Amino acid sequence: MHYKGSCHCGKVAFEVEGELTAAVRCNCSICARKGALLWAVPHQKLRMLAWGDDLGRYTFASKAIAHRFCRTCGIHPFAEDVGEGSERSAYVNINCLDDIDLSAVPVIDFDGRSA
Incomplete structure (x- = not known):
């Protein structure tokens, strides 16, 4: 399916292509604070439509994930693996x-604090 966000x-x-069958609620220090429900997709399925100078990047701990945010309104629409290659994911x-309909999407809890 095709989604815009x-x-x-x-x-x-951005727009993203895929089957949204579930989302992950991570309890790591950043995901818990921003209240994100994450859907992992292959990075090439995420296509940016607008970003300019407004797309910020924040990494912490192992620096394996770049948490992206709007520098104007502060919303975190996605994150992405920082590595290169075809195995990269976007979240x-x-x-x-x-x-x-958010209520129709099953949510899986992930213990990111212990990972």
Whole structure:
């Protein structure tokens, strides 16, 4: 399926292709604070539509994941593996997708604090 999404102000916008069968609620220090529900997709399935200078990047701990955010409104629409290659993933915050019924998406809890 094809989905579109964005931050709150719309300066960071994207589209993603895939089957949204579940989302992950991670309890690591950043995901818990931002309340993200993450959907992992192959990185090449995420296509940026708008970002300009507004797409910020934050990494911490092992620096394996780049948490992306809008520098204008502060919303975190997705994260991505920092490595190169075809095995990279993007982690879309489904709260930022247009026209989906969040209550219909099963949520899997992940213990990111212990990982």
